[in-house]
Amino acid sequence: MTAIVTNLQEVLSQPQNKLIERALANKMLPVGYACSMVPIPLLSIKPLFPVRLRAAGITSTELGDLYLSSVICSLSRSLLEYALSGEYDFLRGFVFVASCDHLRRLYDNLAYCQNVSFNHILDIPHRYSEASVEWTIDEFQRFAKKLSSHFGIGIDNECIMQAIHKKEELHAILRRISEMRKLPHPPFTGTDYHRLIVATQIVPIDDAIQLAKEFYEMVTQRGKVPPQRARVMIVGGNLDDPTFTEIIESQGALVVADRYCTGSFPELEPYETEGNAFEIMAKRVLALNRCPRMMEGYSTRLEYILHLYREYAVDGIIIESIKFCDTWGVETSAMVTQLREMGIPVLRLEREYRLSGEGQLRTRVQAFIESMGK
Amino acid sequence: MAQINFKDRFVSRKYKLLNWLYIAMMAIKNGPYDMTRDLIKYPWLWELLKVNRLLTKLTEGRTGNYRKAIAMLIHEVTKEVIHLLEGIFHRSDMLVLHEDMVPPEILRAMGLSPWMPELLGILLPLLEPRAMEQYIDVAENEGIPPDVCSLPKAVVGMAQKNRIPPAVAVVTSNLPCDGGMTSYLYVQKNAKAPVFRLDIPHNFKDVRAEKYFAGELRRMIAWLEEHTPGKMDWDKLKVICEERNKMQEYELELWDLVSQKPAPLTAEAVYLGHLWFFNVCAGLKSGTRVFQKLVSLAKENVEKGIYALDDEKYRVLLWNPPTLHAIDLFVWAEKRYGVSCVMDSMTFNRLPFIDTSSEESMLIGIGRNIMNGPMARHTRGPIENYFDDMFYIVKRFNIDMIWMAGHIGCKNTQALNTIMREKCRQNNVPLLIIDYDLSDTRIVPREGIFAQVEHFMENVMHAKAKKIA
Numbered sequence: 081m082t083a084i085v086t087n088l089q090e091v092l093s094q095p096q097n098k099l100i101e102r103a104l105a106n107k108m109l110p111v112g113y114a115c116s117m118v119p120i121p122l123l124s125i126k127p128l129f130p131v132r133l134r135a136a137g138i139t140s141t142e143l144g145d146l147y148l149s150s151v152i153c154s155l156s157r158s159l160l161e162y163a164l165s166g167e168y169d170f171l172r173g174f175v176f177v178a179s180c181d182h183l184r185r186l187y188d189n190l191a192y193c194q195n196v197s198f199n200h201i202l203d204i205p206h207r208y209s210e211a212s213v214e215w216t217i218d219e220f221q222r223f224a225k226k227l228s229s230h231f232g233i234g235i236d237n238e239c240i241m242q243a244i245h246k247k248e249e250l251h252a253i254l255r256r257i258s259e260m261r262k263l264p265h266p267p268f269t270g271t272d273y274h275r276l277i278v279a280t281q282i283v284p285i286d287d288a289i290q291l292a293k294e295f296y297e298m299v300t301q302r303g304k305v306p307p308q309r310a311r312v313m314i315v316g317g318n319l320d321d322p323t324f325t326e327i328i329e330s331q332g333a334l335v336v337a338d339r340y341c342t343g344s345f346p347e348l349e350p351y352e353t354e355g356n357a358f359e360i361m362a363k364r365v366l367a368l369n370r371c372p373r374m375m376e377g378y379s380t381r382l383e384y385i386l387h388l389y390r391e392y393a394v395d396g397i398i399i400e401s402i403k404f405c406d407t408w409g410v411e412t413s414a415m416v417t418q419l420r421e422m423g424i425p426v427l428r429l430e431r432e433y434r435l436s437g438e439g440q441l442r443t444r445v446q447a448f449i450e451s452m453g454k
Numbered sequence: 455m456a457q458i459n460f461k462d463r464f465v466s467r468k469y470k471l472l473n474w475l476y477i478a479m480m481a482i483k484n485g486p487y488d489m490t491r492d493l494i495k496y497p498w499l500w501e502l503l504k505v506n507r508l509l510t511k512l513t514e515g516r517t518g519n520y521r522k523a524i525a526m527l528i529h530e531v532t533k534e535v536i537h538l539l540e541g542i543f544h545r546s547d548m549l550v551l552h553e554d555m556v557p558p559e560i561l562r563a564m565g566l567s568p569w570m571p572e573l574l575g576i577l578l579p580l581l582e583p584r585a586m587e588q589y590i591d592v593a594e595n596e597g598i599p600p601d602v603c604s605l606p607k608a609v610v611g612m613a614q615k616n617r618i619p620p621a622v623a624v625v626t627s628n629l630p631c632d633g634g635m636t637s638y639l640y641v642q643k644n645a646k647a648p649v650f651r652l653d654i655p656h657n658f659k660d661v662r663a664e665k666y667f668a669g670e671l672r673r674m675i676a677w678l679e680e681h682t683p684g685k686m687d688w689d690k691l692k693v694i695c696e697e698r699n700k701m702q703e704y705e706l707e708l709w710d711l712v713s714q715k716p717a718p719l720t721a722e723a724v725y726l727g728h729l730w731f732f733n734v735c736a737g738l739k740s741g742t743r744v745f746q747k748l749v750s751l752a753k754e755n756v757e758k759g760i761y762a763l764d765d766e767k768y769r770v771l772l773w774n775p776p777t778l779h780a781i782d783l784f785v786w787a788e789k790r791y792g793v794s795c796v797m798d799s800m801t802f803n804r805l806p807f808i809d810t811s812s813e814e815s816m817l818i819g820i821g822r823n824i825m826n827g828p829m830a831r832h833t834r835g836p837i838e839n840y841f842d843d844m845f846y847i848v849k850r851f852n853i854d855m856i857w858m859a860g861h862i863g864c865k866n867t868q869a870l871n872t873i874m875r876e877k878c879r880q881n882n883v884p885l886l887i888i889d890y891d892l893s894d895t896r897i898v899p900r901e902g903i904f905a906q907v908e909h910f911m912e913n914v915m916h917a918k919a920k921k922i923a
Binding site for chain 1: 596597598599601602603606610626628631632633635636637638639640643651653655656657662666669670673834836837862863865866868869870871872873
């Protein structure tokens, strides 16, 4: 195993990783966020840096179950559990989006249970329109004011644009890496790529760029991974545990494309880099159409999946959703039917946030690969 | 419990007869051929014929004006259901499917016939407790996760089985929950009609949100004018809004009366009228008449010193929608423990009247009603609304305890149950959380719901149960 992969594994192993510790020592301020619709550049204005909330290594969710009940998705329960057990004490604040019933109530319960000094929920519309863009611009401006006054930092168009450029610098490297997945025999596994993508979401941007550069160097110098039985794409909501991908790949699949909240698409779609920063962020957040909570975007989400399916020469699609997620739960039902009608092999996996039922997962993936005749 | 006398029996029979009369008139108007065809096409029509069973169930043991109020309400709802069905039978070219958080007032002002797909999910379990289970099964077989709320699941099932009438357009929204919002993917697929989606902000309390939503309503009107034969008649909307305001005035008077201890009217006499006339057909003259009548019945009781219950011992606030498939919960609890349900979260609101001075003010007022509707304000909205309203009601209506109808499919409210427990404890308000499913008796049957109430009343409230014949 190469040094960069070991490094990524270490970064991913716990919420307060070594890069965050170094940033804290440098007086940087980490702010946790729990949804891809958060305007990341606003949280990247120094000394702030965004940390995607994960519950790496969580083993149980007693407090999460108690407050949120057992019918709320295990991601929300796990995040609450970690927050209440002090795992996020290093964070200087939390940012949520009223994106689904589960995350809204996570925000409410966190606010009730803990005296969090900065806890904000963004109200982002459920459709893309001129009015919704205006609303979102206003929402982000209010949020920027709140950040500015709470953390005592100046936020203007110039510094947000700088943050956008920095983000775009990272995305450009990641896109170059991602492109290699289109090769018949890519030089890295989906698991390693997954590790990289998640790691870049939980460390300061300069460290993320460094990790991406090292990864790029490693893969350009390394040979191809041995041929696998089938090329698959993973689609769905939050998936921040690369072990999930590892198990899928252990059965002979190679994950060559990903379209989920914590993955590379649609996140890696290029940012606009000229203009009004608030407008750029608002349009991007609404137009990327990541989640079924964008109620008018079903067909474009499906088209995007089909586009990736073709671009990355995918053999089969795995749609994963966390149990109790209503938006992905309902949309997946419709999507699976439609994709199968098109003759595309699809495996639907309903899972817990925490990796569980490993044996069952292996069996299902194995059967899926066999069903494709691979 | 007072004895049922001749007058009480007469009241029930009168309204039962009237119900049959209206049903017969509807069948005659539809014609034998069309009626038969519609009964085959929409088998749920058979369930609606059981309305008099509901009347019997909800008037059992209730006497005087209380009985009269409930029988009258059921009859008025029957008339309005028939009126809505006429839209399906005779004006299908004007029929618009609208989700439960889309204001039908606007559709009516445009000359369109509204039909709410969720309506049957609410009505049918009242008439036949297991009515929705076949549709829930269809949805789950389609792949809809079983943990999604049974109301949208039933809608998906009905759509899959083609039990939702064809319409010229579908109007939906992002409310009241994720399950409700996403279920319209299936309604859209099966309706084969253009779909419009209203976007409703989460933080709706400021002017910004009201303006945004009024803009959404304007967009909806323009879209409906483009996709349906409907044309907006602002004068008609003004009449509808003014009528709604009048109805609301009467309702506020009714609340003043029921806040008295003991209450002159309770339970269905308070919530059924609101559930129907404010949510399904607000702004009709019939609604105003119904509330006027309820007020006069309550006043008469107060003047004569008569109360809904002879021995009101406990006043309960019902949180969440009523237990649809065990709708006689309060009929039973009144007799068994002297429990009076004086207010519920679906009924209660604190909103100004709709300002009818301009088009914009009407849209803002209608929008405010939707954004503050219980499923938006409490179920989905910020936590403050939930608890502020809860303890305000406790004080305003002299509440002794809260019964939370803990519908398992309602994730928004399930996720607040522990905070609710802690807050009730802090405020010394006994709380019962009833585990059940809104429209699926297989999760917890009626007997299971009653057993939970019994355990609570006997162990927490130390109430003495009366034997019921």
